[in-house]
Amino acid sequence: MKEIVPPVPMPPLVHNQYSEIRETFNRYVVPSYSRFEIALARGQGSYVWDVAGRRYLDLGSGIAVCALGHAHAEITKALVEQSQRLMHVSNLYYHEPQGRLAERLVGYLAPGKVFFCNSGGEANEGLFKLARKFGHDEGRFEVLTAQQSFHGRTLAGISATGQEKVKKGFEPAVPGFRHVPYNDLDAVRQALSPSTVAILIEGIQGEGGITPATAEYLLGLRRLCDERRLLLMIDAVQCGHFRTGRFQSFQRILEGVDGAAGFMPDAISMAKSLGGGFPIGAFWIRGESHGVRLSDLLGPGTHATTFGGTPLGCAVANRVLDVIEAEDLAGHVRTLGDWLKDELQRLVETYPTVLRTVRGMGFMLGLEFQPAAEIPGLAGTEKVAAVQVVSRLHEAGVLTIPSGAQVVRLLPALNLSKPQAEEGIAAIERVVHRLSIG
Numbered sequence: 001m002k003e004i005v006p007p008v009p010m011p012p013l014v015h016n017q018y019s020e021i022r023e024t025f026n027r028y029v030v031p032s033y034s035r036f037e038i039a040l041a042r043g044q045g046s047y048v049w050d051v052a053g054r055r056y057l058d059l060g061s062g063i064a065v066c067a068l069g070h071a072h073a074e075i076t077k078a079l080v081e082q083s084q085r086l087m088h089v090s091n092l093y094y095h096e097p098q099g100r101l102a103e104r105l106v107g108y109l110a111p112g113k114v115f116f117c118n119s120g121g122e123a124n125e126g127l128f129k130l131a132r133k134f135g136h137d138e139g140r141f142e143v144l145t146a147q148q149s150f151h152g153r154t155l156a157g158i159s160a161t162g163q164e165k166v167k168k169g170f171e172p173a174v175p176g177f178r179h180v181p182y183n184d185l186d187a188v189r190q191a192l193s194p195s196t197v198a199i200l201i202e203g204i205q206g207e208g209g210i211t212p213a214t215a216e217y218l219l220g221l222r223r224l225c226d227e228r229r230l231l232l233m234i235d236a237v238q239c240g241h242f243r244t245g246r247f248q249s250f251q252r253i254l255e256g257v258d259g260a261a262g263f264m265p266d267a268i269s270m271a272k273s274l275g276g277g278f279p280i281g282a283f284w285i286r287g288e289s290h291g292v293r294l295s296d297l298l299g300p301g302t303h304a305t306t307f308g309g310t311p312l313g314c315a316v317a318n319r320v321l322d323v324i325e326a327e328d329l330a331g332h333v334r335t336l337g338d339w340l341k342d343e344l345q346r347l348v349e350t351y352p353t354v355l356r357t358v359r360g361m362g363f364m365l366g367l368e369f370q371p372a373a374e375i376p377g378l379a380g381t382e383k384v385a386a387v388q389v390v391s392r393l394h395e396a397g398v399l400t401i402p403s404g405a406q407v408v409r410l411l412p413a414l415n416l417s418k419p420q421a422e423e424g425i426a427a428i429e430r431v432v433h434r435l436s437i438g
């Protein structure tokens, strides 16, 4: 891949004291996140530097957000150019970047329309409202989601999420959500009630530990939704936007599968990588479904957000797509993602006392560890394996992301290079090797 020279020299590192930064957070920032003991100051491509000047290979890219890595020259240019013209206009007016971005997103999918918002949680809220509007006149409102799913931290988002830990303390839940085991078509069939109007799943469960939907599940859900007049909605906030080497994970999962040719859900939520680090979310609605013009269901006055689809956000998202297309990052993610997964599989086979399995595809990979108590190097420790491993990887100079108790996620920038991938695997192997000998 060609290296792009930054338009401005890299800014000098400001050596703040880590302890001062942490102290300010402790005093003034709501303590809703448990943070690692790192304060970051600068990034370039797939590397970031902490305030002491220590470099890390970033295999998390935010949490699957910085699609082109950090400080990408094209993103900087798009931000500068567009902000000099028009940063924000309300949705009372038209502007070119939003229409063009919508057209491109539709082009990767199927005829339909796009609504722009600012985050994944907000995109899912749009899907819930779409489902309720679709079922309203028949008195249907219930959305089935999967156990271990994650759909955001809004009130409806935590109600939709199939994990108790996000709901605790915030009851009562928003009514109209029930959870079924993932990848289990019979469970969905049995759970249907006269109130059910939609099914929402992630193409690949992200927070739940990197579990892809099977092709049979996707195709079976589509058939079921067609038979029972339900909306099939996919939360692609984490697994979408070329992370799997195709625009959508279901496109990758269904590649070459018999009977999958016309598969398309009715609605898809997006965010994370869409703006390459600039906050923007969206949801796509299929044009025609169940004999109605689904994409026009949310008519004037039914849904809105002040910051949705600003010229700045859309210009950046368009530029991210320009780079992904020009550099064929989808193809790159498929090839290097396969290599990464093979390497992680080799580690699983070499270190069975430490590792259980590897799951995922493209640049959305999850390495499942044994429980902490069973890993020689973690015997007698208290924290869950995933968090301890991520901390040890920090010491080895690599950023990764825990997912549940035992899974460590790799969600690198789509332009991670082969040498960087090799560097990451070498560091992971060093840490895993040490854990294997206690």
Ligand SMILES: *Cc1c(COP(=O)(O)O)cnc(C)c1O
Residues within 6 Å of the ligand: 118, 119, 120, 121, 122, 124, 150, 151, 152, 153, 202, 206, 207, 235, 236, 237, 238, 239, 271, 272
């Ligand atoms: C991150 C995520 C969300 C929530 O997105 P926010 O931008 O944090 O609101 C929703 N669904 C999935 C699958 C996610 O990974």
